[in-house]
Amino acid sequence: MQGDGRADIGATAPALKVSHLVKRYGTFTAVDDLSFDVAPGEFFGFLGPNGAGKTTTINAIVGLATFRSGNISVFGADVVREYRRARSYIGLSPQDFNFDRYLTAEEILTYQAGYYGITPARAKPRVEELLDQFELSDKRRLTYLQLSGGFKRRLALARALVHSPRMLILDEPTAGLDVELRLELWDFLRTINAAGMTVVLTSHYLEEVELLCSRIGIINYGRLVALEDKRALIARHGQGSLQDVFLELVGRRPLA
């Protein structure tokens, strides 16, 4: 079930392919005919204002949301028809902490590996590696409620990586982190991306996206309003930064 089998047919397919995705909640259309690809090894920024449809799209990719129209595939595996393969390729670090409160940090990683079909004995070296990598070794016996915000975020990332996925989806990974930890996390993400991991990042910190991502997709009211190389996007709009481009494309929304 681990997602690191590189020799299969998914090796030449896009890491992520979203085609004509439509997601409705009653009469409200959250995602409207959304299409985009992410190449293997790419660091992709997926942006949009609150309520634009980012999390809905991510939920559809990872299996937390159903959809009736459109297709999504991960390294060639359709997320509905070949959900086992598709899900084993994805590691998700969600925006909200969703840990099991009965488990310790170490157990959270071991059990998560188990859900992906990895026995505790096989998961042990990987769990130890991640506990060490994220400086959680001395906190292994603590439950998530006993961890500080920074360590909860580290644990979320470690959990997303425990089954060795090929694509990491990060939904607001640095929310609530102090500057030092944020810089550490950026370094880590750059390192794993350089090693071949595809990364899809959503963040409200646009400087973070501008710094890390090579290509950007911007969604507004469920529709894609921009999709191109970061530098080309900024240059084409004649703006100085991604934030200026973002505000030009999605506009400023009134508070009320």
Next chain:
Amino acid sequence: MTNWVGFGTIVRREFKRTMMTINQVVWPPIITTLLFLFIFGVGLGSSVRLMNGVPYIVFLLPGLVMLNVIASSYDEAASSLFQQRFQLSIQELLIAPLSDLELLLGYLTGSILRGIVIGGLIMFIGLLVVHVAPQNGLILFGFMFATSLLFSSLGMIGALLARTFDNLAIVTTFFITPLTYVGGVFSSLHALPPLVQRVSLFNPILYMIDGLRYGYIGRSDISPAIDAAVVATLAAVAFTISLLMVRKGVNLRV
């Protein structure tokens, strides 16, 4: 390819949860049952000569076992799944390469194990008190298993439909507890007035207790075949509904 490790991990997680709440979910039913046996069996039961041809305390034991199998099975499935829904930790399972059936069977197995282990413990302790061995262990186990499957499935349905913890209590308070207590735990169907007997036949829990009692003392108020048919049918229906709800992602997938 079946994700057996994933399925086993859910069962392991459910077992761990039970062990972490042992003072809430394991000891109370055992202590309550011993008190029931002492007060109704040894105390008040001494004024009842025989019930269905056996001493009252012997008649009482299978009903008390079933009462706890029902309560434990429902409670485990309902509270565990609802807690995970409430805390969003269910998402850990929903994004994993687990089929809907594996996910459902994982929870059901955890709940059935709890129901049968608690029922088995009560039966064992009861046997030490009443000194009467079961007539047919296989029938006894079969009724415990089918009843546990039924109420574990109902627990899953309840957990998927509930919006608050208070919603979960509706089923227990207004349906399971009253139907169990009037379902033949404390008296034989034949000891009731004719009208109450006829009404009681619409109580499904009567068939579960009657079937279990047949396995224990070899006598029943209703045909054991009818008991088995009712329990198996209800268990199959409840399991199918819970599977359809998980497949549809009711309150699981948005």
